[in-house]
Each structure stands twice: as structure tokens, then as C-alpha cells.
Amino acid sequence: MHTVLAVGRRFGGLVIVFLGVTFLIYAMTFALPGDPIRALGGDRPLTDAVVRALRAEYHLDQPLWEQYLQYIGGLFRGDFGTDFTGESVGAQMASRWPVTITLALTAWVLEIVLGIGLGVVSALRRGTVLDRTVLVSTIVVGAVPVFVLGVALQIVFSVRLRWFPVAGTTSGWPMAYILPALVIALFGLAAVSRLTRTSMLETLDTDYVRTARAKGLAPGRVVGVHVMRNSLIPTATYLATDLGYLMGGTVIVEGIFNLPGVGNLLFQAIRSHEGATVVGISTALILVFLVTSVLVDLLHAALDPRVRRR
Template structure:
């Protein structure tokens, strides 16, 4: 178990440094001078101020030197500062509650609806409900998220007035339910199809045939034995997908004007605020990698064969 964990942690460290360096290089190696852009085109900053700020943010140093300085600060818990002197971590702290609430709401929708639809479809293989779930999941994943978001916002928010059009004034769950459902649709489709497949495989197992032959009620077979043996791969997917949900709210937060991490990232990209882009991306990468480690530990405890891979 110890060797397995050490190997996984080393692999994730390689991923972390590789991905963060790539993002850092993509953000800060782009042409243009973000310091000169602070004053705008009408009122450019004095040359001595530009020089001092470039020295402060090491923009005159080689890219690898800038990255190593950033990693050194990150190890001390510092996500960096914006070009106008604000802490990236402080800017993010007020945005996390909105993003976490939205992501968790979407995750619960995936769990309840996705697992439920997959279970019903697996038990009714080949029937109308099974075909409906398969067709519905294909349709859900074929529509771009921004098209779906704007359309449902117009129909349910503007025309019917069932949900707020934008903002968080209405609070949870009213202000979050529609954007959460839109985000969850894509993961929900995968969850339901995965659950359907595992239920079908489990129903064909010898131990299920034995339980049926012994006369055990179908409700008990499904609720105790089939569900328990089918949900393992689905739980692994759901745990990893929570990390994706936290980072995948950029478009939806922009459409619904939700003041979360996604909207902050979108604003930073629009204004070429490199430290904010890198800081948010790093935080999301850390969350995803930590989630992956936790999932690996749980999976290895449930199935010892994984440790020997």
C-alpha cells in the first residue's frame, strides 16, 4: 500500500509541475506588455513606474526563473499578486463559496438523477425507458453548454419566470438550480450510461442468478446486492468529476452572472491579468490532483488488485 501511494504521489507531482509550467508559459510568454497596459492607451504609465513594476514581477527575467519564483511562493501558500498589488488568494476567497455551492449542487444532481436513470435503464434493458435514457444522454452531450445555458435562461427565466435570470440574490437553491442542472447534464449522461452498463453486467452475474433461484425478492436483490456491486466504478467517476465541476463553471458563471471563481477567471482573461489566471488555474489543478489521490486510495482499499497494477 505504501509503495502504491508513493508511486501515485510522484506521478501526480510530475503532472502538477508539467501542467503548471505549461499554463505559466502560455500566459506570460505571450506577446505584449501587461504592465504598460495598466494605464490604458490614453494615459500610459510613466517609464520609471513601468520599469519598477517589471522588476517587481520579474518580467525581465527568463521564464524559468519567473516560474521557479512562483513555485517558491506557492510552497509558502502565496498564489501571487495582481499587477495592481492585490492578493490573488484574497480575490479568490470571496468567490469560492459561489463556485463550491454551484459545483456541489450540480454534483448532487448528477448523483441522484444520473444513478437513478442508469439503474432503471439497466434493469429495463431493451425496453422503452432504456432507449429513452440512451437517446436522452446522447442529446444532452451533443448541445454546446453555452447554447443550452442561454436557451434555458431565456425560456425558464425570462419567458416563464420560474427561476432568476442572473445573480445570487435569490439564494440557494433558486439561484443555483438552473445553472447547476446545465453543468450537471454532461456528467449526468456519463454517470447514467456507466451505471447502466455496470447494472447489466451485475444482473448477469452467477451470484444474482443464484439469489433469484433461491427466491429472494427482487427488491432486495437490486437494493442490496446489485446496487452495491454496481456503484463502485460510478463512485470513482463521480469523485473525479467533482474536480471537473469546480473548474468547469467559467461559461455558466458568465452567462448567469454568478460571482464565482469562473467569472473571476473570465474577467482575468479579458483583462490579460496573468497572475490571477495562473493562480486560479493552479488552485483548480491542486484540487483536482488531491481529489485523484483520495479516489485512488479509496479504490485501492475497495479493490486490492489496483495496488498491484
């Protein structure tokens, strides 16, 4: 019963956050300067009658709160809206999700393998040159803006060394995705390695680990069974949460590497003032992040019995 109530509270909080965030995005998007309806005419201005008809068709002649309620009502029917050319936003996203999901999952796997690996090695080699190198490298990587890092790696590994394609997905997975995924993963990778290192160092100094060593257990068994099992709980929580961030963090990278994903579609929609597309994609990304957050809470409770007792 307690578990059911806890899950209910989490989902209740999810609904409140979802409504609040989507309303803010909706309000800010349609409050941007410029008139997207008149912009449809290009060099040939639309007549006032046509402008009024289009505003009525897209409900832009109604108060903001009524527009938002109609939009939320459409979401419950699986309708993410229609852009100003009459094309379904949901259909546009459906054709681009595979690229974004592939990119995000590739970056996530890189975070898990490299981040945890570097963190474990750094903790086991505490105070050595390797340990200090990992710490300094992760700090430096975290300080570089993502667009600078993306362009720099693209010039070095794609243009000069020609190890990876410069742009597009023609080469398929993994060649077309490794480099952009690495750009996204480097920031989370730095956090994962530092978090793993810190957690492992704390666990290595606990009494039960010293007792296991005193009993003569093999070092590999001490680290693999007693240290890793407890040390990776905060890392697993972070990685599960970061998957939601990775889905939304592909906007800049997809633009740099010209990947036809949801992030690239969002970037194009912002440039062309396609408010319905911007709100639809943002809403989908918010849903991914919120659902991931709830699953992380449940995962944390499953991994750590102390959380279940609260």
C-alpha cells in the same frame, strides 16, 4: 508496507504532473500577445522608467524559468501571487470560492441523484421505450455545447417561465444555483446514467445474481444488495473524479448566469490580461483536481479488493 508505497507513488506522480502542468500554464499565460504593464496606463502611456520599475517589481524582467521558480516558492508559502493592481490573488479567490463550491456541489448532487436513478431504471427496464429514451436523451445532451444549453435554459426557465432568477446570487441557495448547476450537471449526468446502466447490465447477467434469484431472494434484495453494491464501483470512481472537473467547469456557466465565483474571476482576468490571477486560479483548480484524483485511486482500492492486490 505495500499500501504505503502505493500511496507514495501516487503522490510522487501528483507532484510531477503538478509541476509540469503549472509550468505550461505559466509559460502560455505570460507568452500571450500584448503588454499588460503598458496597458495599465490606459489612454495615458506610462513612461519607460515606470514600465521598467513595474517589470522589476513583478519579476517580468527575469527569465521565464526564474519567474516560475519564484512563483512555486510563493505557493509553498501559501502565496498565489499579486495582480497588477497590487491585490492578492489568494484574497480574491477566498471571497469567491463559496459560490463556486456551492455551485459545483449542487451540480454533483444532481449528477448522483438523477444520473444513478436514470441508469438504474434504464437497466431494470432494458429494451423498453423508457430505456431507449434515456439513451437517446443522454446522447443528445452530450452533443450540445454548454454555452448553448446554458443560454437556452436561461431563456426558457428564467426569462419566459420565471421559475428561477435570471442571474446573480441574490435569491440565495437553492433558487439561484439550481439552474446553473443543472447546466453543468447535465453532461456528467449523461455519462453517469450510461455508466450505471452498462455496469448494472453486466452484473445482472453474472452467475451469482442468477443464483440469488434461483434461491428465491426478493427482487428488491437482489438488486439492492447484490447488484448495486458491485455495479456502483465504476460509477463512484467516475463521480469522485468528476467533482474536480465540476470545480473547473464553472467558468462559462458563471459567466452566463453572472455568478461571482472563481470561474467568473478567471474569465475577467483573461479579458484584462491579469496573468498572475489566471495562473493563480488555474493552479488552485489543478490542485483540486489532482488531489481528487489521488483520493479516487484510494477510494477505488478501498471499494474493490482486486485493485489492492496489484
